[in-house]
Amino acid sequence: MDALWLAVVSVGFYIAWNIGANDSANAMGTAVGAGVITFRQATLTIAIFVLMGAYLEGYRVMKTVGKGIVPEGYLTLELAAIALLSAGIWVTIATIKGLPVSTTQAIVGGVVGVGISIGAPVRWYTLTKIVLAWVLSPVIAALVSIILYKFYGFIINRIKSVKNIELLYKWSAVLGGSYMAFNFGANEVANATGPLVGAGFMAPKVAGIFGALSLSLGALTFSYAVMYTVGKKITSLGPISAFAAQFGSAMAVSAANILGLPVSSSQAIVGGVIGVGLITGHGVEKSTIKDIVFGWVATPLTAVVISLAVFNLFKIAGLLPGL
Numbered sequence: 001m002d003a004l005w006l007a008v009v010s011v012g013f014y015i016a017w018n019i020g021a022n023d024s025a026n027a028m029g030t031a032v033g034a035g036v037i038t039f040r041q042a043t044l045t046i047a048i049f050v051l052m053g054a055y056l057e058g059y060r061v062m063k064t065v066g067k068g069i070v071p072e073g074y075l076t077l078e079l080a081a082i083a084l085l086s087a088g089i090w091v092t093i094a095t096i097k098g099l100p101v102s103t104t105q106a107i108v109g110g111v112v113g114v115g116i117s118i119g120a121p122v123r124w125y126t127l128t129k130i131v132l133a134w135v136l137s138p139v140i141a142a143l144v145s146i147i148l149y150k151f152y153g154f155i156i157n158r159i160k161s162v163k164n165i166e167l168l169y170k171w172s173a174v175l176g177g178s179y180m181a182f183n184f185g186a187n188e189v190a191n192a193t194g195p196l197v198g199a200g201f202m203a204p205k206v207a208g209i210f211g212a213l214s215l216s217l218g219a220l221t222f223s224y225a226v227m228y229t230v231g232k233k234i235t236s237l238g239p240i241s242a243f244a245a246q247f248g249s250a251m252a253v254s255a256a257n258i259l260g261l262p263v264s265s266s267q268a269i270v271g272g273v274i275g276v277g278l279i280t281g282h283g284v285e286k287s288t289i290k291d292i293v294f295g296w297v298a299t300p301l302t303a304v305v306i307s308l309a310v311f312n313l314f315k316i317a318g319l320l321p322g323l
Contacts, residue, residue, distance in 0.1 A: 008081045008201060009210075015084045016192040016211045018091040019103045020046075020218025023188055023266055027181040031173035031242050043223070045174065046181045047216035053185025054208035054215075060260035061190030062207060065107060066198020068126045068260075070115040078320055079118065079311075080195035083110035086307035094295060101295040102264035105134065107191040109300035113307025133261040134296075137252045138271025145248030145275035152240050169239035176246030183253040184265050185212055191262055241280055245272035267296060 027049075028042035037045075066075065075083075087106035094101040108130060115122045152172070159165050185208075192215070193207035202210065249268035256263040270292055277284045314320050 004077055004081075005201075008077050008196065008199075011081045011084045011088065012192060012196055012210065013214045015088040015091070015103070015107070016189065016214030017218035017222075018088050019188050019192055020050075020215035020220075021222035023103050023184065024050075024181075024215070024219035024223045027184050027246075027265070027269075028177045031177050031246065033242065036170055036173040036239055036242060037177075042177065043216070043220045045178055046184070046219050047212075049178045049181035050185035050189065050215055050219075051209065051212040053182035053187075054189035054212040055185075055205060057182075057186035057257055058190045058193070058208040058211075059204040060257060061187050061262045062194040062197045062204050064126070064130075064260045065111065065191055065194025065262050066196070069108065069111050069123055069130075070120045070198075071123065072198065074115065074118065074120040075111075075195060075198045077199050077201055078314065079114045080199040080201065082310050082314060083107065083114050083195050083307060084192070086110040086113060086310050087303050089306055090299060090302050094299075101292075101299045102134070102266045103188060104191050104262045104264040104266075105296065105300040106303040107194070108262060109303025110307045111195060112300075113304040114311055116304070117308055117311040130261055130263075133256055133259075133263045134267060137256060137263045138267040138274075140255070141245075141249040141252040141268040141271035142275030142278075143248075144251050145244045145272040146279045148248050149241060149244035149276050149279055152244055156240060169243075172243040173239060173246070176243045176250065180246050180250035180253070180265070180269070183250050183257055185215075186257045187253055187262060188265055189215055194262070238280075241276035245269065245276050248272040248275065264296075 024043070024046050027046050028037070031037050032039055032042050084107070087103065087110040090106050091101060091103050108127070112122060112127065114120075156165060156168070159168065189208060189211035193202065193211040196202045197204055197207050246269070249265065249272035252268045252271070253263060253265050270289075274284050274289065311320075
């Protein structure tokens, strides 16, 4: 049992580290891309606010991921490890390529995969609500970001002091990024730790701290490539558009947190960036968007396939007693 616990903790750390490496760009990629704050300042801010979000608000999404897709009692420690490992394999591949895929979709796909493998009654109604939230969150983020861009620009145009404008730029970026990081912790950390909570391995508060610390390490060590994609390769961002994209996407994720739905902050921030790219007239890089959307479609399906494959490998190796 000790070996199993160690394996589960290791896999949980692996997926949370992956989330930090891939998805932390959602919180601060726009600010770094706009040159408002440095990469190290961004990762420190992420670490602080992700921990707060995971500890204070993460329990809602943990419940949905851990017990809402596959009914309580079916998800064992072994199956939780398989779901997390399957998601982590795909997210690592995407991170190496600098592609901001959805860790949320990978985790949900992994849980669905193990549910199908053991013949558990997958709650398709809950899954349908989650998928609908995946579709709506980038659209909502884009619309809110456009509104915020107009409002923020109206305020900036009435400030005469250049020094005050520069100060407002920086603090707005920090505020928007911090708000996004808080929601990031409340939603994305739950994706990494939800299966562990569902398997009865960790209490929600403990899982939140564990996931947040692991995620912060991922942001510090391996997140620069995806931050560059979000901050530079989709469209040209200035301080106003960076703030609007950050805050708009954070509001979309915050709404999902209240409903306990595991949405993708990757999708939300990309929606926000596209929104400001269109309203500013800069347009968007269609080839980059095409690659990102492909990743969104491929991620849950790939995670299900990997989960089925890993389950069968574990079963052949005799690592799933009783199955």
